[in-house]
Amino acid sequence: MAPRKHIIGGTAPLSVDSRQRRILDELQARGSCTYREFEKLLGVSSMTVRRDVDVLAKRDALIKTLGGAQYSNVPQFLYETALSERIAVNRAEKDIIADSALKLVQPQQTLYLDGSSTCIALARLLAKAQFALTVITNSAIIAMEVGVSPTAKVLCLGGDYDPQSASFVGVLAEEACVKFFVDTAFMSTKAFLPEEGMFESSIAALRIKQLMAQRSAKLVLLVDHSKFGQRSLCRVVAIEAIHTVVTDAKSPRAALEVLRKGGRQVVVAGGSEPEEPKAA
Amino acid sequence: MAPRKHIIGGTAPLSVDSRQRRILDELQARGSCTYREFEKLLGVSSMTVRRDVDVLAKRDALIKTLGGAQYSNVPQFLYETALSERIAVNRAEKDIIADSALKLVQPQQTLYLDGSSTCIALARLLAKAQFALTVITNSAIIAMEVGVSPTAKVLCLGGDYDPQSASFVGVLAEEACVKFFVDTAFMSTKAFLPEEGMFESSIAALRIKQLMAQRSAKLVLLVDHSKFGQRSLCRVVAIEAIHTVVTDAKSPRAALEVLRKGGRQVVVAGGSEPEEPKAA
DNA sequence: TCCCATTATGTTATAATTCTACATGATTTC
DNA sequence: GAAATCATGTAGAATTATAACATAATGGGA
Known part of the structure; x- marks a missing residue:
């Protein structure tokens, strides 16, 4: 991952990062560009340009077009962080989980959503659902999505501001937490x-989760199957504090059985319950 | 040019217009689509779909991609608000103003940036400049950009959350304001x-501006030429509270003279100082 | 009503592009 | 200093786009 610095002589080739940045700069300035133009501009082969453009397209930093690329007005912060990748991982499962979580929401409620990518998926559905709700969050993205x-x-x-999660933590956030109580x-x-x-690796994020867990009538955990069976730095809350667990059908059945026996409500998204037919 | 209506029997082929409309609808709903999917959906040949997409692409109604098309307005994603349009208006001027504003910043300083589109432009430059800074803001976008x-x-x-400006206002924001003091x-x-x-139309936004203006050693106003000579609902601060005004070369000279005589520092961006030549 | 001009669509062939796999040189790590 | 990793380039295969032509459908006239 370390950036290569091969300063040889005469024309110093750009590093991968700065080359990709120049691609974006050029697109921002000109709107669109062909691969040919990029080749000349950057002095690299067609294949290298294509690979760069692919990387940037995956992050939604630009739009691939036929012979080149086009500027995308998606703001920069999204592709500079690891966030857009986190959102992309297991996206289908997260969407399904969010869909089930939506059914736990009633109009007029007050909700808290943390900055996780699964909650971002839920936030989108909440915005579409047009419920009358009050949503509290520490995530800049969720604020904008629900907004x-x-x-x-x-x-x-x-x-x-924590760039990894695009959310807010620290003393100020903790002080704000204690003013609320959510359904x-x-x-x-x-x-x-x-x-x-549940476990968390960031202490700052953990404290917010703990505070809001205490300040909610009902705590719903959204976890896709990849989260099961792992441990991390610190425990956020004991299992008893969790009221409902929403997960996908790939989760280990034994684990779900343990949860049910312990008194948790377990929702397996996309599993037994039939998906509501899409309104025709 | 007259649309053909060949309603024969059984499966009624769509008219050209309604077929193209369906293409756009599908893209708006799904974000992107392949030609294959369109063929099935519309029951026409590959070539017909391609021709339709070509027509729509020429109107910038969509973006042609490799095997299909993509919606052009960055749908379903972030702000469907007027924000992205506000950012686009007078973009060149705002970038130039931001560039000049950047020169007023020293490493190790503490800054406040409000949620205006000009400040968003500045935020991008600050992130690129890699200064050691503390940036306080009430804008979700600026937090992410600088982050x-x-x-x-x-x-x-x-x-x-105010969706118009993607920034935070109200009691909580005001309480947070009073904890800071910026350079x-x-x-x-x-x-x-x-x-x-300076004037502001939103009272909630006005109060944040007032509070932060009081809590800064130096108040710099970034205004492109279109802002001059207008009045709005409420006055934020009197002219005496402003230390520096950064504007572009299209601003009325008389107004700038008034400012200078009143003791303000006036920076005309892109004026006397030569722009750095773009690397060929 | 018939015929023709026009438009819309489908088919095929050709040209261009994109992707895949592999080879090479550079850089880092142990 | 050697192995592993990463970045890049090259060439060929697969896919996609374009162009040219053929066919079908519509709308006006005569």
């Missing part, structure tokens, strides 16, 4: 053990 | 009169 809904009121915790808090987690609870 | 810089610390005010506050404004000061 497009004219029927939802959005409140965001301030604080130190349902939706959270995801880095790792989850059915016998022990 | 990509590994050298900058970003603090965001929380509060009620320089950069703000823009809806309207600006050189004899009177």
Whole structure:
């Protein structure tokens, strides 16, 4: 991952990063560009340009067109962070989980959503659903996603910005937390053990989760199957604090059984319950 | 040019117009589509779909991609608000103004940036400049933009989310304001009169501006020429509170003279100083 | 009503592009 | 200093796009 610096002589080739940045700069300035033009501009082969453009397209930083690329007005912050990749991982499962989570929401409720990618998926559905809701979050992205809904009121915790999750943590966020009390808090987690609870690697994020878990009437955990059976740095809450676990059909059945026996409500998204038929 | 209506029997082929409309509808709903999918969906040959897509692409209604087409307006994603349009208006001027504003920033400083589109432009430059800075803002977008810089610390005010500006206002934001004191506050404004000061139409946004103006050692106003000579609902601060005004070369000279005589520092971006030549 | 001009569509062949696999040189790591 | 990793380039295969032509359908006239 370390950037290569091969400064040889005469014309110093650009590093991968700066070359990709120049591609974006050029697109921003000109709107669109062909591969040929990029080859000349950057002094590399067609294949290298294509590979760069592929990387940037995967991050939605640009749009691939026929013989080249076109500027995308998706703001820069999204592709500079690892966030867009996190959103892309297991996207189908996350969407299905979010869909099931939506059914746990009633109009007029007050919700908390953390900054996880699964909650981002839920936020999109909430915005579409046009419920009258109050949504509290510490995620800048969720604030913006839900904010497009004219029927939802959005409140965001301030604080130190964490670029990894695009959310706010720290003293300011913690102070803001204690002013609220919500009906349902939706959270995801880095790792989850059915016998022990949910784990988090970032201490700052952990404290927000803990505070909001205490301040919610109902705590709903959204976890796709990849989270099961792992442990991480610190435990957020014990298993007893969790009211409902929403997961996908690929999760280990044994683990779900443990949860049910422990008294948790378990929702397997896309599993037994038939998906509602899409309104024709 | 007359649309053909060949309603024969059984399966009624769509007219050209309604077929193209369906292509756009499908793209708006799904984001992107392949030619194959369109063929099946519309029951026509590959070539017909391609011709339709060509027509629509010429109108910028969609973007042609490799095996299909993509919706052009970056759908389903972030702000469907007026924000992206606000950013686009007078973009060149805003970039130039931001460039000049950047020169007023020293490493190690603490800055405040409001949620204006000019400040968003500045935020991008700050992130690129890789200064060691602390940036306070009430804009979700600026938090994310500056947040990509590994050298900058970003603090965001929380509060009620305003989708028009993608920024936070209200009681929570006001409470957070009073905890800070910054070296320089950069703000823009809806309207600006050189004899009177800056104006704002939203009361909630106004209060944040007022509070942060009081809490900055230096207040820098970023205004493109279109803001001059207008008045709006409420005055944010009197002209005396403003230390520096950064504007573009199209601003009325008389107004700038008034400002200079009143003791303001006036920076005309892209004026006397030569732009750095673009690397060929 | 018939015929012709026009438009719309489908088919095929050809040209261009994109993707895949592999080979090479550079850089880092142990 | 050697192995592993990464970045890049080359060439051929697969896919896709374009162009040219053929056919079918419509709309006006005569």
